Amino acid sequence: MRVPIVFVDANVLYSKTLRDWLFLLRKETCGDMFTVASSNDVIAEVLYRIRRNNIGGPGHLTSNVKEKIEASLDELVRDFPAGMVFPGDDTHDTHVYAASIACGATYLVTDDAGFSDVSDELPYEVHSADSFFQLIGENVPRAVDNVIRAQISYYRSQSDSKTLSEALTLAKCPTFAEIVYQHLQAMSGGNTTAGIAESVKPVVIDDAAETPAVPEGVL
Known part of the structure; x- marks a missing residue:
């Protein structure tokens, strides 16, 4: 049986807390329960957000994050076919949709509600970071x-x-x-x-609460 591939979106990788939990759980399960994939485009989005929220930060801030994310991934998707059409409303999510398909993802971990809204039309299961971590905890x-x-x-x-x-x-x-x-x-x-x-019953997130604007350090 194939080990499930988990494709991770930028809104998860941006947070040091979530990165640490994701990669440490991957390490603890030795890749037997899941492997982790992402793409060049997703990492570029993470680095853009970090720099945007740390305009005066040192140059190594983004390079350190990039190197450590790439070193922790099992697979980095560098290419996918042109012309793929995302079934959701936000066309800017097309690259995530396409890269997830390209690597044969079993799960997409994202906090973007646009994917959950069309989950029945996707070839992989959509999880928030919260629900995915709960799934690992259950197993x-x-x-x-x-x-x-x-x-x-x-x-x-x-x-x-x-x-x-x-x-x-x-x-x-x-x-x-x-x-x-x-x-x-x-x-x-x-x-x-x-x-x-x-x-533990799922806790509803208050959408009015903001994600921390400044990353909590680097991996």
Whole structure:
């Protein structure tokens, strides 16, 4: 059976919180549960947004992000056929649609509602970052535990003292934030984390809340 390919959109890769969770979960599952793909166009969009929101930042800011994203991907889509037609309303999403097809994606992870609106017309399953992380938690809770352990020391070292759950909530992953919180509670008590992700009901995101404009550092 083919390992599912997850194509990741720019609105997910832009956030350091989401990048870290995605690539650390990929590492913990050893590529046996999913592999990660994206495209040159998506990375260009990520870098454009980072530079736009950090006009006076150093030159290495974007180059570091580019290098580390590319090093973490299993596949970088460099080309796809011309003339593909995205069934959604926003033609600017065509390159994501086309690159996802070109790599044979099983899942598209995006926070762009335009894909969810036409999900029945797409050859792959559409997930938000929140729902995809919950899916991983349902199937391999131990991987979530291990990523939590790997990230705790980083978050404790930050001057703003955000918790793992708070960072995920700011990154518009409220359901997974609650899952991580409950994992931490169970782990601290020496209890199993199996079944937690299934028990957490999806949390509706407040569309009025803005994604942080400044990326939280680099990978």
